[in-house]
Amino acid sequence: MPGADKKLIMNEKAEVFFSDHEEKIEEDFENPYFRPEIDRGALRKILLESLQPTTVVWNSHFISMEKENEGWLLHFKNSPSVYADIVIACDGANSKIRPYITDIKPFYSGITMLEGNIYDAEKKAPNIHKLLSGGKIMAFGNNKDILMGQKANREIGFYASFKADERWATNNGLNYNDKTEMLNWFRTSYPEWSHIWDELFENTTVPFIPRPIYCMPLDQHWKALSNLTMLGDAAHVMPPFAGEGVNMAMLDALELSDCLTSEKYTNLLEAISAYETTMRKRASVIAKESLDNGELMHSENALENMLSLFSNHSTLDKT
Ligand SMILES: Cc1cc2nc3c(=O)[nH]c(=O)nc-3n(C[C@H](O)[C@H](O)[C@H](O)COP(=O)(O)OP(=O)(O)OC[C@H]3O[C@@H](n4cnc5c(N)ncnc54)[C@H](O)[C@@H]3O)c2cc1C
The missing domain is CATH 3.50.50.60 (FAD/NAD(P)-binding domain)
Incomplete structure (x- = not known):
């Protein structure tokens, strides 16, 4: 998605402190700070199309496995058991x-992200869509963030990201299907934030998805x-x-x-x-x-921290 790596860094009032939208970004895959974007769906399609059509056996919900001979006998919820010489687990977090x-x-990182997606964003969230301008926005204010990016098919994906108790997602009593309730939550939890951001909560295709963020121990x-x-x-x-x-x-x-x-x-x-x-x-x-x-x-000085990080990470073509 050429251009989707362009970014704006803002504060809670949607004031812009960093923009690379007017700059020519050098497309240099050798540069570790070049961050080309690809939509999940497009990447999945490329990977699947590189395989023989029968390589992936769909609708095979793994339940358990047991040792058999030199390998494993795998059991699935909805299909027959299968023997494998070698098993490579790539079944996610x-x-x-x-x-x-x-x-x-x-272990829990201390941060929870609340995800929302807006389809047909140009029509449904015109102001945010214009602000985003096909790239990314990272907004920081009062230890809380809003992070968002352009996705394929005119979709915008965004996260309200904040520090919270590990059980926040299940204990907060919120109805993730109720946009008005979620907007009220945003107004209460992000009180200093401009009403510009409300458009996100008003136009999300429900449900919102809470994502407590985890990490494997670094010394495992x-x-x-x-x-x-x-x-x-x-x-x-x-x-x-x-x-x-x-x-x-x-x-x-x-x-x-x-x-x-x-x-x-x-x-x-x-x-x-x-x-x-x-x-x-x-x-x-x-x-x-x-x-x-x-x-x-997610610290008090998040805006300053990120401005300094990105001024050191430039991929802008200065020539
Ligand atoms: C909020 C959030 C934002 C992120 N943003 C980015 C980003 O911008 N860029 C980035 O690079 N990464 C991002 N990540 C991380 C990224 O999503 C993961 O690192 C990546 O998806 C890992 O790929 P994976 O194939 O290991 O696992 P997954 O993508 O989780 O795939 C696991 C697969 O296994 C299947 N599966 C699970 N259990 C079973 C079972 N029992 N039987 C059969 N199949 C099963 C699942 O259906 C799924 O298809 C983000 C993560 C989160 C939580």
Whole structure:
């Protein structure tokens, strides 16, 4: 989505403190601060279309598995059991397979994000749509944030992001299907924020989705197995404040496939062990960055923090 990486940094009154909308952003994939955007749906389509049509067996809800011979017998809710020589868990943050590898659990980051999506945003939320101008907005005020971005099909996705108790999502008594109630919550919880932002809450396609943000311990370790491993959020869920979750998951998949097909390793245990050692080390550095960014973005000086971060991260073509 060319242009979707352009950003505005604002305060709670929607005053702009940083904009790269007028600048030419250098498209340089070697530059670590070049942040090209892709919509989830488009990426999913590209990945699926790169596979043989029968590779993905849809509607297979994994329930449990047990050891059988050298491999595993997997049981599903709605389809017959299947034997596999090797299982690669990529079933996300609440992985049902991860416990077969380790007991280590994610910890709550202290931050909850409340997600809303607005379809046909140009018509439904014209003022926000104009402000966003096809890019991203990060707004900071009084320890709270609003983060949003242009998505495909004229959709806007946004998050109200704030520090909250781990059980906030279930204990707050809010009806996530009731836009008026959610707008009232916003007005009460973000009292200093301009009415410009109300348009988001008035036009969200309900339900709103609360997302308590979790992270795997940075020093996690487990004993490698010869017939079972994991990748992506199943292995290292982390807060989204470095925007690296999908990059990490894809790099895991690439590195794991390299290890499994490399002649460097004499057996599967060695190959999986090498993959996991590198993966844990890499993911832990990025998870730390994500946690640190989360703190910076939800602190009293969030606006100043982010202005200083982005002035150091420029990809603008100065030539
Ligand atoms: C609020 C928020 C915002 C984010 N923003 C960004 C961002 O801007 N950029 C970014 O890179 N990352 C972002 N992330 C992180 C990103 O979403 C994840 O890192 C990424 O989706 C991980 O991919 P995955 O394939 O490991 O897991 P998932 O994308 O969670 O995929 C897991 C898959 O497993 C399936 N599954 C689960 N359980 C079972 C079961 N029992 N049986 C069968 N299938 C099952 C699920 O249906 C799903 O298809 C964000 C995360 C959150 C919470």
